[in-house]
Amino acid sequence: MRADDRDKKEELRETVIETDYLKHPEGSVLIQVGDTKVICSASIEERVPPFLRGQGKGWVTAEYAMLPRATAERNIRESSKGKVSGRTMEIQRLIGRALRAVIDLHSFGERTIWVDCDVIQADGGTRTAAITGAFVASTMAFSRLAQKVDLPTFPIVDYLAAVSVGIDNEGGVMLDLCYEEDAAAAVDLNVVMTNAGQFVEIQGTGEEATFSRGQLDEMLILAEKGIQQLIGIQKNVLETSGGTLPKSAGGGEHA
Amino acid sequence: MRADDRDKKEELRETVIETDYLKHPEGSVLIQVGDTKVICSASIEERVPPFLRGQGKGWVTAEYAMLPRATAERNIRESSKGKVSGRTMEIQRLIGRALRAVIDLHSFGERTIWVDCDVIQADGGTRTAAITGAFVASTMAFSRLAQKVDLPTFPIVDYLAAVSVGIDNEGGVMLDLCYEEDAAAAVDLNVVMTNAGQFVEIQGTGEEATFSRGQLDEMLILAEKGIQQLIGIQKNVLETSGGTLPKSAGGGEHA
Amino acid sequence: MRADDRDKKEELRETVIETDYLKHPEGSVLIQVGDTKVICSASIEERVPPFLRGQGKGWVTAEYAMLPRATAERNIRESSKGKVSGRTMEIQRLIGRALRAVIDLHSFGERTIWVDCDVIQADGGTRTAAITGAFVASTMAFSRLAQKVDLPTFPIVDYLAAVSVGIDNEGGVMLDLCYEEDAAAAVDLNVVMTNAGQFVEIQGTGEEATFSRGQLDEMLILAEKGIQQLIGIQKNVLETSGGTLPKSAGGGEHA
């Protein structure tokens, strides 16, 4: 039995993605992974940053934040501190890189997609939930854009989801760690993958600990299983919400 | 007919307050006023800021922020800019002062109540919705505190709610302006009142315009009506959620 | 008898406005309200901020600061702290809004008026003294501008002055609070009005206290009286200094 009453090491937490959660953004979702809740929105801006101007391609950038009381103890706001923490920067750089791996930047003109991931309640796995939700919000935003303007091809080339795996103090691997498990884990590995089973990002860290090649292999297999389930949920949500599917999924046409 | 299809100048937007919206804070609500949605949480910290130490009294402080895409156009995050805007400071100072007017700082020991108001969707009146919601979140937090520790008296001395009133370009007054009305208004007045009908704060501003004494009187009457309705909603919510009622309402006892 | 030896509740402190106090600005005054002393200067810049370019209208913006030892205890400089306090932001936003209510932004081309209010000695009422003084400095700057370039109409449409009123701990109202009175007051209300008797801004705050409608009415009447006296002083000063009078005062012509 796991910390949050799941039966098995390889069980995902219940994951629900609600689309069009907010009124203003071109795409938005509330993703809930167990008690972790993240609002992901995708905003389309009709220009690119200066370093890209005139190249005929677009850009995708991400920001991540937590409400002060998303956590068990209140955190000081980063706006009050006047600077963004290293952890936040690391996560928002990760989300942006991950999305760019499945978005064809040459297919939607000189536009910027701003992806905002705001954690309103945290119980472990906020960065992976943010990626999984941001993928759906971005796809919804591109679906809207494709209805308004003529795009050469649908910009999303494959599904993308992320999950954490870890090793507990007795050396056992487990999927989708809740906060209590994460805090106690010896090793924490975040994996971002596509529907085609390709890795986009792996970040594995021993927390004052190390891990063997065998343990890494076990974790990667578990992660792949979890990600396939998450992509199943994404497919469902996109079809139900009228989002366009990725090209690789025979998509690029309106669902 | 008003911009958002309300019939009358003196009609409030539909207002819903959902308590215990978040898992971690001592008190939390999601308040919806029309399309304006604000998460208010109240956190209890077991100490006071340095300037108050050793005086045996508590403190209440508030912070306010918006998600970047709470609005029709995306706003740059204040954490990315590295500083809090004047508008944000003005609003969070207002929320804090308003709450302190109905909270007896001598009744809950050397503790700080952190009130966080995060606008997830904005359609006018975010600061007044924040005050109305923050009152309920704070009352819930004090209710929890009163169950855990012995307080000499229940700290909330009266109900508190806030509403905006304004004057349109033809000189007519109106209650509870949505964004479209607010942007077009010649005068904007925010009023914070108690159930006893006492003013806590009034802030009236001509936007490149001015207003007469007669218009001020009309607006104040309208505001008072709106606030009485809002307090009715607060009472309902607190009774349903098992929150303690303010002392002035025959409360201070568990509802 | 009041804290600073004034006889009556409705008595203003002695108010003196010295024009052309500084050599470089287009308009400048030293305003003294009792022991409160503020240098107000109005600088004309031959361009507007980016958001206004090409619209053929001007802009008015204000900044406010205190010398570190304007007060009984030395304050840390905001430049040393690296950020402007919420109080400062609130005040400079108020001064700018107030001035814009009586300045016709379409009448002086694409220019920015920078109004700087620097408190060199503080004894209560610094924000209202700043507004009253800034009005004269701005009028002097526009008078100079009108002599140099052809303006379609004189930009100042009416007189503008500000005063504070308050309620002491026994519930009595009083006009133009000095620091000692302000620190002890239960309620503090700042009022900005025109010569035509129109309100531009009212900001009333209970300091851990509340106020009734009757008390508000009393305060508003007192404030209006005080403002009429201040506008009398402004008229005198402008006529003596050769400043142009507002249009509403039969002005817009050189005095």
Added chain:
Amino acid sequence: MRADDRDKKEELRETVIETDYLKHPEGSVLIQVGDTKVICSASIEERVPPFLRGQGKGWVTAEYAMLPRATAERNIRESSKGKVSGRTMEIQRLIGRALRAVIDLHSFGERTIWVDCDVIQADGGTRTAAITGAFVASTMAFSRLAQKVDLPTFPIVDYLAAVSVGIDNEGGVMLDLCYEEDAAAAVDLNVVMTNAGQFVEIQGTGEEATFSRGQLDEMLILAEKGIQQLIGIQKNVLETSGGTLPKSAGGGEHA
């Protein structure tokens, strides 16, 4: 004839020092050197910075700033920029070092003297005027302190004044440069000296130019003459205002 109508190269501008210019500080002056006007205040704080605690000695620190419109063109406030410029830091470090050279830090207990020099109007020589004025403000503050508490000896050990000298584009030396002269000068030398004729600080800079040993000697002689005159003015002012004179001047006793 010089830029500001002085006859001679070795002529100081008219220099006036008004003591007790502000109500709150322990010592304060308005110093006018030609059109340059600086408010200098000296505040006594009853503690020292952490690095000095427990050593039984005091500290003297200085800050310098300009009002935005002290100059012909408006400068952006350093508080708005969020940082202090290199020029400001350089000047305030200079003022602090200069004062510490004539103040016996062991003679006034664990106290900090905060010296604030705020330029309200600038016409060249603001840093030297600040030093000359700050000396008087500090002496007045110590005089007050000496009346209230028992000091082992009067902390001011000698007079201190500062002046600028320079070389114009034809190679001629001149004393006490106004802004127009300073802007055109090839070399600028600031000298801080005591009444005993000792140097405290010399800072000479070729502005995209150089200077010979002979020119340096000429400038130093001119500076010394100017400083003797300034010290004469300081003596006069201190005697008139009831300030205590420096020990070296047979002082340390009340004037």
Added chain:
Amino acid sequence: MRADDRDKKEELRETVIETDYLKHPEGSVLIQVGDTKVICSASIEERVPPFLRGQGKGWVTAEYAMLPRATAERNIRESSKGKVSGRTMEIQRLIGRALRAVIDLHSFGERTIWVDCDVIQADGGTRTAAITGAFVASTMAFSRLAQKVDLPTFPIVDYLAAVSVGIDNEGGVMLDLCYEEDAAAAVDLNVVMTNAGQFVEIQGTGEEATFSRGQLDEMLILAEKGIQQLIGIQKNVLETSGGTLPKSAGGGEHA
């Protein structure tokens, strides 16, 4: 043939570690990996950060920076920008975590080891060179500490080195990428390992690309080979310099 004239995909660049490079730090090295040069210093501070006080354990923290002209184009200094970039934060967090995995925090008292990695010349692989060099600098610092004070056990428990591996655009893997290779690579993987062959950290990123499980396996094998060579160099250097060897290497005794 590779971009920098190495023959083979599995060839490390020439790596030289010079110990005691600086005079002041307790441990310091200059590490050169091809044209990449990093100064690593380890400083021992006799206290821990507040969150660890009183727990009887130590702390290891790292900072990373580049000289502005370490790169082909000059970079703006982070001190001038007033903030540390996301890339810098990510790297210094990585270095700190990596070192903490092989340092027994309970073995050297309440002390902080500050590890500073300053890149003076960059040609790819600066973060991995920094880790490899920082390990030696830290070991030297602990060797010095162990000579001065009594430690229960030598704090370094195993060797630690890091290397990058990548996939070029034709899908081939390669070890220890120089800048030109790194800029062109489709995938970049940084691996940190111990002498025992345990992973401490793996960070693999597709740069607008993805990678298969087979490619990941190939890269991990290559990385392990490279790291064994780097640890060989570290052993050599430590023995020559009189540093203490890690416990796992039969060390903990003076070499």
Added chain:
Amino acid sequence: MRADDRDKKEELRETVIETDYLKHPEGSVLIQVGDTKVICSASIEERVPPFLRGQGKGWVTAEYAMLPRATAERNIRESSKGKVSGRTMEIQRLIGRALRAVIDLHSFGERTIWVDCDVIQADGGTRTAAITGAFVASTMAFSRLAQKVDLPTFPIVDYLAAVSVGIDNEGGVMLDLCYEEDAAAAVDLNVVMTNAGQFVEIQGTGEEATFSRGQLDEMLILAEKGIQQLIGIQKNVLETSGGTLPKSAGGGEHA
């Protein structure tokens, strides 16, 4: 005998300048003055700051920093603190001004020379070593530029070097103070001179002390001697490295 075992008061420390120390900058040196080591690099940027655009002249600007452990105790990084200290600003302004005095800004087009002086080990005299080294780095950069593009004349008009002199506690003068001497000195004077014997900058400071005209004269003579020796070393290094000599040295031609 001096603190670092030099025999005489007028003896320079051993000074070595290694050119082309870094691979990327147009000019770079490592200068060692005793145990003080500074990396100076000169980077050429093909544009000037906004305030100079279109004037057909170039600009020279300098930045200065220390590695955190360049000193006996570790200093906090200025990038971590988020601001540059007053000392750093003062030094980098000095280096820039000094270089501009011997560089003809009209001779190298609209280009900016960025001079970066990074102290990797400090033992007193870092600012003077930085100037002496920066001169060589800049000359090397201009030599490279002159080989690539046609310059009307070689921009360096004369040699430039800097040295410190001081007065110890017994009143004796000494040349080129090491850290221990500097910390104990009563007076510290930094002198920047050309080969022609002209002063570019003198900055003399009594550290809670003063100095007489006679002492100043003694120090200036000692400084001039030291600077002539340093310029001899610069000549040697430039000739050996193939740098172009200054025009005044019969140079401007390739050595």
